[in-house]
Amino acid sequence: MTLADILSSLFPAGHDVRNDGGVVTGTGNLKASSVQVIGVAGRTALGVDEAIRLSGHVLASSATGPILVVVDSDSQRMSKRDELMGLNEFLAHMAKCLIQADLQGRPTVGLLYGHSAAGAFLATALATRVLVGLPPGADPVVMDLPSMSKVTKLPLEVLQAKAKSTPVFAPGLANLAQTGAVHLTWDPALPLSAQLETLLAGLPPYSDNRGALGKERGGRPKAHDIAERVRTLALQMP
Secondary structure, three states, rough: OOOHHHHHHHHHHOOOOOEOOEEEEEEOOOOOOEEEEEEEEEEEEEOOOHHHHHHHHHHHHHOOEEEEEEEEEEEEOOHHHHHHHHHHHHHHHHHHHHHHHHHHOEEEEEEOOEEHHHHHHHHOHOOOEEEEOOOOOEEEOOOOOHHHHHHOOOHHEEHHHHOOOOOOHHOOHHHHOOOOOOOEEEEOOOOOHHHHHHHHHHHOOOOOOHHHHHOOOOOOOOHHHHHHHHHHHHHOOO
């Protein structure tokens, strides 16, 4: 599905969402509320310029409703200029803006309808409270295996073998869902507006249950328990 098709299905009552050079901003109308829409389109790399624009839209908005983050991006922009300007801080700021908005009562939902990878994936889709995958285009990659091989110094063949049995090593929507990173997958054949309204109606107060989902789905069997143990010990410290 194209972004235009997705927006039409999400907001049959109308929207003013625009794609300006890969940066998506605007609002859409649901039956009960309006939704602020931001995101990245056209497999645009997320650099300092895009990140600060999107962060600014979140901070400047006077809306009180949910925020929908639509994502079809490359990775973070790998340029000398962006790195020298502190790209990591811009991406962190973007994620913090989304998290802060959610903490202040504006539920954040990520909608991954295309590609996304690395820092761009972390700062947009994974910074939302829940992430939805929309096939057939959704194609998440936290880190591709050749890059992982360079970082870990493990042979690519070893990582490819691990990816067949361990979802945390493998790209793709199904693997990210198994680890709990993707909350659920929508059916592109059904109206997206109804699926979004159902999701928003069932969201609990702010929480991050990715670890619990990963344990339940068998993709990350130990992460949740370890994190809870660390949290318990931290709270026990004087």
